[in-house]
Structure formats: structure tokens, C-alpha cells
């Protein structure tokens with residue numbers, strides 16, 4: 349995939365106030381950075397570079413575990429962008445989008461419109477035609493008027509043919525407000541794509557409330573549940589939530605019989621009203637014999653993303669007397685987070701016995717239940 353997005357997130361957000369730089373603050377239940385990154389999780393984009401401030405140690409630790417590239421921020425926005433562009437060297441990138449982390453309400457439609465415009469132009473960016481009358485002023489008095497004709501408010505993502513913007517940034521003396529300014533200095537033609545009024549940049553404290561209203565207005569929340577059971581048989585380990593757990597017996601099944609991953613996968617399909625694992629991976633099909641259940645979970649997560657949803661959280665409960673789950677629960681959480689490309693704090697793995705009652709109580713098998721919450725904005 350030769351299209352990349354650079355999300356510049358190294359600023360300090362001084363105008364927005366607050367205890368943390370604005371990208372790390374909560375907005376409609378998630379951090380600003382999470383909203384923005386999710387907007388770019390579309391099939392057309394193959395690589396995402398997140399540009400982080402060297403002081404944001406927790407961010408570096410967290411995002412280095414994710415399927416993302418990281419680059420170090422510079423002293424100003426333009427230098428952060430340059431570092432992001434350099435991180436993409438040698439990957440054969442043809443188109444690149446450059447976006448402010450502080451614009452979490454950007455729509456996937458706008459992202460696609462900018463990308464499409466790059467088929468016919470070396471550069472393209474969203475601009476919002478100015479509709480208000482314009483004045484000059486001083487000391488709270490109007491000192492003049494200006495024509496609004498031909499004026500646009502600049503937005504991001506700004507899109508470029510990669511080689512052209514890499515060369516343009518290398519030649520620019522610095523101090524540009526945005527990448528369009530850099531591209532213009534290099535003589536590139538820049539197409540204006542209609543911007544979106546909701547694609548605001550969080551700049552001042554009051555912008556958080558507006559962004560929150562925008563993100564909540566179209567929120568679509570879906571819940572799904574999953575339930576699965578596998579019977580014990582011969583073996584020396586069980587696969588549970590992606591982790592190999594030593595045990596005196598194994599679980600029987602057509603695949604690797606990972607009852608935990610199956611319940612989570614079914615919860616995701618359920619939330620999308622997309623049936624269950626059996627519909628997507630029929631047990632009658634020999635190619636799934638002994639298959640790693642990670643394949644099923646990845647398929648469900650890809651479907652979630654293709655439908656425009658993100659996984660908000662997962663809660664999985666394993667029901668068995670033995671093996672004891674507690675010593676493995678953190679590894680299971682980490683493994684599911686890896687498979688699903690999620691932060692581990694969004695995934696819960698817990699276990700209960702059934703007080704020696706029923707088939708799980710008699711040690712005949714293991715059951716798993718899962719709930720998934722999906723969100724589309």
C-alpha cells in the first residue's frame with residue numbers, strides 16, 4: 349500500500365489550556381488522539397505515522413505497541429511534519445496526507461475526497477469558503493472591511509504526492525503555517541477540496557465542547573454478545589484467548605478450539621448483525637482444520653473497521669474449574685490487544701468457576717462469554 353497519513357501530535361496545546369496537551373485530553377469518552385487516529389483507519393491508507401513530542405513518554409510507550417510508525421516532533425509544526433515525512437523514506441509512498449491531531453472530527457469522506465483529488469493534482473487540501481463579512485480592527489474598534497471573495501479557511505488533511513512535498517519541505521526556509529504554504533513555495537498546484545464546518549481544530553478551551561457535541565451527535569453504538577463451549581479431550585495444553593496454557597487435557601474442536609477468541613469473535617459479528625464464526629468459516633471447510641483462531645478474530649475486526657466502526661471495549665469471561673485463568677489473564681489481555689490492534693485497557697479477561705455444577709463444574713469442557721461494544725461516529 350503506497351498511501352500514508354502523518355498525524356502531527358507533538359504540539360503543547362498552550363492555547364487550549366488544561367493540565368495535559370490537548371491531544372491527550374478526553375473528548376466524548378476517548379482521548380483526542382484516539383478519535384483522530386481512528387478516522388484514518390480506512391482501507392485506502394496503508395501506513396500511519398504519529399509524530400510525538402519527545403516529552404510524551406507515556407505516549408511513546410503506548411503507541412510503540414501499536415501497528416503504527418512513530419516519529420519525533422520538532423520545535424514547530426513544520427519540523428514535526430518533516431520528521432514524519434522522513435520516517436516514510438524508502439517505503440515507496442506515492443501519496444501522503446498530513447493532518448493535525450487537533451482535528452478529531454474530520455470525516456472519512458473528506459479524507460477520501462482529498463486522496464481522490466491527488467489522482468489529478470500534485471496537492472489538494474480542504475478549504476472552507478469564508479461566509480462571514482470580514483473586518484480589520486484595533487482596540488475593540490472596527491478599522492476597516494475586507495472582501496471575503498476568494499478567501500478560504502484552511503483545514504487538514506492536506507494531501508500531496510510524496511516526493512513533491514518531501515522535496516518542497518527540504519527546500520523551505522521554515523516558519524510555514526501549513527504544508528500548503530510549503531507546497532506553494534515550491535510551485536505546486538493545489539486543488540481546493542470543499543472543507544467541512546465540523547472539521548474544527550481544537551485550539552481554545554471552548555473548542556472541546558463544540559467538538560464533543562459534533563462527535564456525539566451521530567454516534568452509533570452497537571453491542572454484541574458471544575458464547576462458546578469446547579469439550580475436553582486428550583492433550584497437554586489449551587489455547588485460551590490466544591495464549592497457550594499448559595493443562596492435563598486439550599480442548600477439542602475443528603480449529604485450535606480457542607473458546608475465548610471464538611466468543612469474542614462472535615460478539616463482534618453479533619454487534620454487526622453478521623451471524624457467527626460458522627457463517628464466515630464453515631466447519632465443513634477443511635482449510636480451517638486446526639486453524640489458529642486469531643484468523644477468525646482478525647477477520648471480525650477487519651469487518652468492524654470496514655463498516656466504519658471502532659471497537660470500544662471487549663469483556664470476556666471464561667467458565668471453568670481448571671486450568672486456573674488468573675495467572676494468564678494479563679497475557680490473554682495483551683494477546684487479544686495485539687491481535688485486535690487495541691489498547692489493552694479496552695480488553696477485559698476474567699474467569700469464574702460454576703461451583704462444580706454442570707458440565708464446566710464436572711470438568712467436561714470450558715465455556716466462554718463475551719460482550720463487544722462498537723462505536724461509529
Ligand SMILES: Nc1ccn([C@@H]2O[C@H](COP(=O)(O)OP(=O)(O)OP(=O)(O)O)[C@@H](O)[C@H]2O)c(=O)n1
Nearest residue numbers: 356357358359360361362363423424428449450
Ligand atoms: N512542534 C509542533 C507544534 C505543533 N504540532 C502539531 O500541529 C498541529 C496544529 O498545531 P496547533 O493547533 O497550533 O497545536 P499546538 O502547537 O499543540 O497548540 P498551541 O499553539 O496552542 O500550543 C497540532 O496537531 C500539533 O500537535 C506538532 O506536531 N509539532
Ligand SMILES: C[C@](O)(CO)[C@H](O)COP(=O)(O)O
Nearest residue numbers: 448502503504525526527549
Ligand atoms: C494547518 C492548520 O490546521 C491549517 O488551518 C493550522 O494552520 C495549524 O495550526 P495553527 O493554529 O496555525 O498553529
